Amino acid sequence: MNTQLIVEQLNAKQEELGFFGNIRVIQNGECIISRQYGYANMAEKIPNKAYTRFGIASGCKIFTAISICQLVEQGKLTFDTKLRDCLSIDFPHFDPSITVHHLLTHTSGVPDYFDEDVMDDFEELWIDRPMYHIRNLKDFLPMFQYEKMVDKVGSDFNYNNTGYVLLGLIIEAVSGMIFSDYVEKHVFEVAGMNDSGYFSLDKLQANVATGYVEEEDGTWKSNIFSIPAKGGSDGGAYVSVEDMERFWKALMNHQLLTKTMTDTLLKPQVHEEDDFYYGYGGFMKVNDQEVIKYAQLGYDPGVNYHSVYYPNENLSIIVCSNKSSGAFDLQYIVEQALLNQE
Template sequence: MDNTNKLNYLKEKQEELHFSGAYYAKRGNEILQGSSGFANRSEKIANEPDTRFAIASGCKIFTAVSICMLVESGKISFDSKLKDCLDIDLPNFDGDITIHHLLTHTSGVPDYFNEEIMDDFELLWKSRPMYTIRSPKDFLPMIQYEEMQGSINGSFQYNNSGYILLGLIVEQVTKCNFTAFVEEHIFQKAGMMDSGYFEMDRLPGRTALGYIEEPDGNWKTNIYSLPVKGGPDGGAYVTVEDMAKFWEALMSHRLLSEDMTQKLLAPREVVYEEDNIYYGYCGYMELDDEKKIVKYIQMGYDPGVNFRAVYYPGTQSIIVVCSNESEGAFELLKEIETIL
């Protein structure tokens, strides 16, 4: 199938899936990109390949890279204890929690959004207005005096609070706002000039609003469903091409040394043993039966936000799909994988 037929095929699939968002795929010299749906439904402003989309937890890898930068500079280590890195009272937290535990979701700290007991992210903001959440410290009242929800070194249990704490460590060590640190030391270095941690009440141009489908089939925006500004656990905005630029910068060692990049990308925790899915400091990854990495997997989900990306180290191929609805990115990514 030539490039034109592939693009036509993906156009048909976007229509079938009622997909709203954009995609970018690259393998060797071949590039596929496209978009569909609306960035703004009320004004009928179409999504474009260079539209900026929120990616929810898909940006946890930026937090991990930030931590790796600080480890590489000798300011902290992966074995540094949380209690030694933060001047914040966390009276009920285990004193042996390390940065490694936080990065790998094995710290057992109380998660402000525990998906095992809560499935509606919007419920978090019933008593705590989302417009007050603009920095990592704003999450502290939700976790600071809570009891541990698990034991350290236990099995993998996805945990957003762990990444909030990592962001607070970045701020204390660097004396710099977390989002400003990422924008300067990752986005600018990688050439991600369209990306940033934008506030939902101050969005720049070419930024898609997130949309949630209601039971009656109507749509509403997600402005009352999420923190007004993203941070260490999620919420950055990127273009699909910028996300590909990030992986290119990472794998060419423009962000971290070769040795530190390998530490970032190494498999560490078993997530789904039957599917050979592991977790490392960089996020999820799929291994083959010989424990060789097939692909790195990024995913993000929030109300009105759906993000998927995969990077194949063997072929240096990248696929990025961003949607400004709650579903669709995974389905389109699988179609792109099939033809790429």
């Protein structure tokens, strides 16, 4: 393995794409590549540093899934518990048979508040509903509460952000804690992710990269008006690449869940496409009924995140970007160099 050659390839791709962000590669507990590119603050020319924190959008659905699994372990829920038995909120058009399992696996059939078949730009959501009003999970309710089902319960996999908002509301109802407080205490603290949190855009802490969105004329704007004011159970936490290294280690060492429950979390549950499946909170590539790769993805305006873990090779690749694209390209270079896998 020639890590210097890999770094040269990464540097060339960064220059080609104008990539902003960090990449960290860990194999057998050793960091073999750690690179930082571009600016955390473009106007002030403050560079991204090893400890810079980035938004990861939907990449943190896994934290929601782990929280649910913890509550199942405590006997406060089961995966077969019905949505209607968890929440006192009225969903007049939702099928009463929707369960926690359906929500976790994107098979509930509920309407997605961000329907990619209707709109392809996340910013369109906030034209009539200003994003600065979206600070708590209940703030999302008007976007889907009275909408009709779009598919049958138990239907094929159809990626759905609403389902994870509902899971967050379940966590709040069952635990008696605000969702973000629960995750910060029972996931981040346990895993030693001391830099991670759910921060409000108008109260960002130190060492957080500003997300940048390219305009049609080639100039750049921040994403402060492009995403909710505070993230929640469907996405929006801030992490460092070092914290995500700690996360994978804590998850695989059964610090967050028992071995039995960790196996349940990471088990293929529903088929997505080709040789990819979805478990509870994340994608996975399967070959001959064996999971060869776990993958977490996150896309928002000014946010791009890819993190993969190869169990057989004990290999983690973590890429966080404060632009809208590029993370997969850097991940792919490392995968091809170390594993020759797509």
